[in-house]
Structures are given as structure tokens and as C-alpha cells.
Amino acid sequence: MSKISTLLKRCAMAGIVVASTAFAAGGDASGPAPAFTLTTLGGQASGLSAYKGQVVMVNFWATWCGPCQQEMPLLDQMYKKYKPAGFTLIGVNVDKEAPAVKELLTRKPVSFPVLLDPANQVSKAYHVDEMPSSVIIDRKGQIRYIHRGYKPGDENDYQDRIRQLIRE
Amino acid sequence: MRRSSLLLLGALSGTLLLSSGCSLQPWVKPYERDRLADPIMAWDRDAISSGYMDHIRESREGSRGATGGAGGGCGCN
Amino acid sequence: MIAALLLIRSTIADVLPDDRADVFYSKYSGGGMDITGYSATARAKITENFAVEANYFIDKVSGASIDVLSQASVIKDERKQKSGTLEYLHDKTTYTASYISSVERDYISETASFSLSQSMFGDLTTLTLGFADTHNTVGENNGTADVPKVAWVGHALSRAYSGGLSQILTKNFIADVNLQVITDAGYLANPYRSIRYLDPLNAKGYSLASQVYPDTHTSTAVQVQGKYYLPYRAAVTALYRYYNDTWGVVGNTYELDYTHPIANKWIFEGRVRYYKQSAASFYSDLFPFAGSQNFTARDQNLAALDNTTIGAKVTYAFLPDGWRMFKRGTVTADVSRIRFNYLDFRDIKDFGLPQYAPGTEPLYQFSATVYQLFLSVYF
Numbered sequence: 256m257s258k259i260s261t262l263l264k265r266c267a268m269a270g271i272v273v274a275s276t277a278f279a280a281g282g283d284a285s286g287p288a289p290a291f292t293l294t295t296l297g298g299q300a301s302g303l304s305a306y307k308g309q310v311v312m313v314n315f316w317a318t319w320c321g322p323c324q325q326e327m328p329l330l331d332q333m334y335k336k337y338k339p340a341g342f343t344l345i346g347v348n349v350d351k352e353a354p355a356v357k358e359l360l361t362r363k364p365v366s367f368p369v370l371l372d373p374a375n376q377v378s379k380a381y382h383v384d385e386m387p388s389s390v391i392i393d394r395k396g397q398i399r400y401i402h403r404g405y406k407p408g409d410e411n412d413y414q415d416r417i418r419q420l421i422r423e
Numbered sequence: 424m425r426r427s428s429l430l431l432l433g434a435l436s437g438t439l440l441l442s443s444g445c446s447l448q449p450w451v452k453p454y455e456r457d458r459l460a461d462p463i464m465a466w467d468r469d470a471i472s473s474g475y476m477d478h479i480r481e482s483r484e485g486s487r488g489a490t491g492g493a494g495g496g497c498g499c500n
Numbered sequence: 501m502i503a504a505l506l507l508i509r510s511t512i513a514d515v516l517p518d519d520r521a522d523v524f525y526s527k528y529s530g531g532g533m534d535i536t537g538y539s540a541t542a543r544a545k546i547t548e549n550f551a552v553e554a555n556y557f558i559d560k561v562s563g564a565s566i567d568v569l570s571q572a573s574v575i576k577d578e579r580k581q582k583s584g585t586l587e588y589l590h591d592k593t594t595y596t597a598s599y600i601s602s603v604e605r606d607y608i609s610e611t612a613s614f615s616l617s618q619s620m621f622g623d624l625t626t627l628t629l630g631f632a633d634t635h636n637t638v639g640e641n642n643g644t645a646d647v648p649k650v651a652w653v654g655h656a657l658s659r660a661y662s663g664g665l666s667q668i669l670t671k672n673f674i675a676d677v678n679l680q681v682i683t684d685a686g687y688l689a690n691p692y693r694s695i696r697y698l699d700p701l702n703a704k705g706y707s708l709a710s711q712v713y714p715d716t717h718t719s720t721a722v723q724v725q726g727k728y729y730l731p732y733r734a735a736v737t738a739l740y741r742y743y744n745d746t747w748g749v750v751g752n753t754y755e756l757d758y759t760h761p762i763a764n765k766w767i768f769e770g771r772v773r774y775y776k777q778s779a780a781s782f783y784s785d786l787f788p789f790a791g792s793q794n795f796t797a798r799d800q801n802l803a804a805l806d807n808t809t810i811g812a813k814v815t816y817a818f819l820p821d822g823w824r825m826f827k828r829g830t831v832t833a834d835v836s837r838i839r840f841n842y843l844d845f846r847d848i849k850d851f852g853l854p855q856y857a858p859g860t861e862p863l864y865q866f867s868a869t870v871y872q873l874f875l876s877v878y879f
Contacts, residue, residue: 317457404499
């Protein structure tokens with residue numbers, strides 16, 4: 256009994272370590288950013304190709320996700336600050352229904368483009384495995400960095416990466 | 424007590440071995456958690472209220488324990 | 501007493517819950533007892549990863565339950581409970597530590613507990629492990645309700661181990677299993693309750709004597725529950741709990757819950773619960789003679805009984821979208837009606853000789869109503 260329980264306890268500890276490290280907040284990534292075309296709330300079509308040559312951050316968010324709401328105003332500030340330098344932020348919303356999104360953006364508007372992905376095709380293409388997720392793409396259309404989740408202070412991390420890519 | 428602790432350790436290591444890789448992938452994606460994030464899907468919206476009811480039951484019944492739940496929600500961060 | 505305080509509360513191991521404050525009023529009325537409770541709770545995040553919660557509860561009891569009524573005088577008492585909790589979130593793990601102190605004139609209970617909640621497997625699975633230690637000091641009031649004279653009669657120590665596994669099964673369905681093993685040792689009886697044994701020399705036909713309880717008790721409870729999201733936006737919950745212990749009590753709980761929201765403003769909830777237990781092995785409503793068994797009890801909590809509860813709860817958001825620093829404000833009313841039915845505990849307060857010989861008095865039954873009213877604000 257005691258030998259088995261020691262073994263099980265060791266497996267448990269190892270498992271907890273593996274499980275927790277598997278969810279590091281951000282990591283360098285690579286590969287071309289999958290192209291996509293989605294519609295805005297207004298019904299106009301737009302996509303990644305509209306921002307060719309710019310540094311793009313694609314932020315996946317939902318109205319039911321608390322941390323997503325928390326980072327929105329900070330993302331807005333960041334967008335306004337770096338837009339003149341050739342940076343764009345695209346908010347990809349994953350809600351299944353548009354009314355809740357419209358209601359939220361009326362109450363708390365943002366200046367960056369928001370595209371709707373109710374069928375979750377773009378989320379799947381970008382392998383979104385955490386909410387919110389921010390994918391930073393360089394001027395050549397290559398994915399350079401993926402940030403998973405949001406905790407206050409992460410916006411500094413975003414800004415460092417963006418500045419680095421703008422300078423390239 | 425011995426049987427219960429073995430059961431617990433078994434469940435614990437079973438789940439952890441699952442999560443440490445192998446072929447099984449999470450089948451509900453984070454962007455599919457809108458319903459689970461709805462407050463009506465919380466196990467316990469008002470802990471003070473349910474704690475009070477549990478206290479009343481324990482004062483009048485011979486049983487105790489194992490009430491409560493964890494997990495669910497939006498899975499953000 | 502302790503397990504309610506050990507409620508492994510809803511943890512979502514990704515972010516700490518919102519800051520919140522509640523003021524709470526409750527009233528329990530039934531079986532000759534009236535209990536009014538007042539409580540205030542507040543929780544706040546000190547940093548994004550660290551939160552504290554504090555609660556203060558006062559219960560005022562008046563009246564007397566049936567077996568005290570059969571023998572002694574009316575009771576009036578006040579219970580004050582204080583608790584503090586610390587929560588720390590690191591990555592996918594939430595660590596919780598809490599301390600609860602409950603003080604009445606004739607009963608003091610202190611519990612320290614610790615639990616760990618780990619989110620894993622793409623946040624689909626949450627594993628929780630907990631541990632708690634309780635120390636109770638039991639007294640007996642030998643005076644009256646208004647002029648008390650409390651004698652301390654014993655101590656009891658209790659240790660509880662809990663484990664829980666919560667699993668998201670589909671986009672609409674979450675399930676959970678909880679296990680809790682509790683061991684107590686020491687003075688485990690209620691000093692106000694007595695047994696009765698047949699005594700032809702007594703006018704009533706029976707005489708009273710002190711209960712004799714074992715000085716150890718170990719119990720195991722396993723609960724499974726599932727919650728399902730209905731497509732039109734509602735939730736249904738089903739729960740089953742199995743309990744057994746070394747005193748021979750076996751308990752089964754069945755509960756069904758339905759939650760129906762309306763937009764962002766109202767949440768209606770209805771619940772039905774059925775509980776049935778078998779008597780403890782050393783329990784009897786009427787013993788044949790004094791000293792017939794090593795252990796004897798006539799505490800109604802250890803009798804064979806069942807109870808049925810019907811409850812309804814309404815939550816109204818008077819601040820659905822917040823106002824200034826408040827994210828949300830709600831007011832909630834909850835009413836439960838419980839019908840208690842004893843299968844081997846007789847009503848000896850209202851019935852006896854000459855009409856009813858000892859052991860033939862009608863079985864005891866009573867109904868109780870529990871009201872709760874609380875105001876909650878979220879920051």
C-alpha cells in the first residue's frame with residue numbers, strides 16, 4: 256500500500272508540474288499568419304490582407320470573458336499610440352451571437368476594427384487555446400508571438416513586442 | 424479511510440496522466456465556453472446562502488460533508 | 501457542524517472571483533424553534549492574485565426543539581461566528597486558507613482549513629483537495645435561558661479530508677464528484693438530549709437517562725452532480741449524495757434544481773430535495789431497561805427519518821450594468837419549506853399515558869420554513 260501510494264504521489268506531483276508549465280503566458284511562435292476574411296458589426300467585409308505591410312496584433316475576445324473586458328481599454332490606448340507608426344489591432348470576437356457584442360461595444364466603444372467570427376473558423380485556424388489570445392504578426396505576415404490570457408501588466412509585454420517589430 | 428485515499432490518489436493520477444499529453448486533446452475549445460461562463464452555470468452563485476442551508480441540514484440530519492463544487496466557467500487565463 | 505463550514509466553494513481556477521459585499525438576513529421557523537440570522541460578508545482582491553474574505557454571522561435562537569421541550573425549559577441563545585479566508589492564485593492553482601470561529605454560551609467551535617484547486621487539461625478539469633481541523637468545546641447550561649449556568653462537559657476534535665473532481669463534458673454540460681471523509685474523537689453527544697427506557701414505576705411509564713455515545717466517529721460522503729445548459733438559456737442540476745458512517749447511519753440525498761434567467765435582470769430558481777437516512781446502530785426511541793446497551797442515543801438527528809424540501813429563489817439585479825464603482829447589484833429572496841418525517845422517533849411532548857402507552861405515541865413530524873434575504877454588490 257505505501258509503495259503504491261508513494262509512486263502515485265510522485266506521478267501526481269509530476270503531473271501537476273507538467274500541467275501548470277504547459278500554460279505559460281506567452282511564447283515566440285513562427286509560421287505565416289493564416290489569411291482570413293470576416294465581417295464587421297456593420298456588415299462590411301475585412302481581413303488580414305487589408306493591413307499588409309503593417310505590424311498586426313490579432314486579439315481574440317468574447318463578451319463573456321472577464322479578462323478580455325479588462326484588457327480592451329488598454330488595447331485601445333495601445334492602438335491609438337502606435338497606429339501612426341504602422342501598427343493595427345484587429346479584435347476578433349468569438350461570440351455566437353452579435354447582439355451582445357453590439358450592446359457591449361455601444362456601452363464601451365473601441366477605435367480599433369472589430370471583426371466577428373461566430374463560426375470560430377479563424378479561432379481554429381490560429382489554434383486559439385486560451386481566452387483571450389493575442390497573436391502578433393510582423394510586416395511580412397509572419398506570426399512572431401502569441402500571448403495567452405491576460406493579467407494586468409501584460410500590456411507592457413505587448414508594447415515591447417510591438418515596438419521591436421515596428422523597428423524591423 | 425485506506426480505500427478512500429487510494430480512490431482519490433487513483434483519480435488524481437489518472438486525470439494528471441491524461442493531461443500530461445497522450446492522444447487526448449481538450450474537446451471543448453476556450454472560444455466555445457460561452458454557455459459555461461454564464462453565471463447560471465456556476466455551481467454556487469451565493470456561497471453564503473448555500474453555506475447557511477448546509478448548516479441547517481447538518482443540525483437536523485445525521486449526514487455531513489461532500490457538498491460543494493469547483494471548476495467550470497470561462498476558463499480564461 | 502464543521503462540514504458546512506468546509507464547503508469547497510465554487511472556484512474557477514483562472515481568475516479570482518469579483519470583489520463582492522453581501523448583507524444577509526435569514527429566519528428559520530419550525531419544530532418549536534425560531535432562529536433569526538444576520539450576516540455581513542466582504543471579499544476583495546489585494547492584488548490580481550491574492551484575495552481576502554471576511555464574514556460575520558449572528559444567529560439568535562429562541563424556543564426549543566422537541567426533545568428539549570419534553571424535558572427542560574425553553575432556550576434562548578445567541579451564536580456569533582467570525583471567519584476569514586485568504587486566496588492565492590498562481591498560474592492554474594488556487595490555494596485557500598481559512599479560519600472560522602463560532603461561539604455560543606454553551607458551545608465553541610474553531611476550524612482551520614486549507615485547500616488547493618488545480619485547473620488542468622485545457623481548463624476542462626478542476627481537481628480540488630482539502631483538509632480541515634476542528635476543535636469543539638461542549639458545555640451544558642444548567643441554569644435557565646435568562647439566568648444561565650454553563651458547565652463545560654467535554655472537547656471534540658475533528659479532521660476532514662476532501663477531494664473533488666469537476667469536469668466539463670460538453671459545451672453545455674459540467675459534472676462534479678466530491679468525496680469527504682471526516683473523523684471525530686472526544687465528546688460527541690448533545691448534552692441536552694436524553695434516552696428513555698421503560699419504567700413501570702414512573703407515572704409516565706418511562707424514565708430518562710443520559711445518552712452514552714462512542715468517543716469516535718468516522719464518516720464518508722460522496723456526492724455527484726451534473727449541470728446542463730438548456731438551449732433557451734436555463735440550467736438544470738441533478739445531485740445525489742451517499743453517506744455512511746461508523747455509527748451505522750446511511751443517508752441518501754437527491755436534489756433537482758432549475759434556474760431560469762430573464763435577460764440580465766432576473767434569475768428564478770426552483771429546487772426539490774429528498775433526504776432519507778437510517779438510524780444509528782445505538783439509537784432507540786425507547787430502550788427496554790436502563791443499561792441495556794453499551795452505547796445509547798435518542799437524539800432525533802440519529803433516528804431513521806426522511807425530509808422533503810421545496811425551495812424557490814428570486815434574484816433581481818437593481819444595478820444590472822453597474823453604476824460608478826459597482827459592477828453589479830442584486831437583491832435575492834429565497835424560501836424553503838421542509839417537511840420532516842421521523843420513522844422511529846416519537847412525539848412524547850404532546851402524547852403519552854393514559855391514551856398512549858410508551859412506544860405507541862405518534863411518530864414525530866414537523867414542517868419548517870427557511871427565509872433568506874440578501875443584498876449583494878459586486879465591485
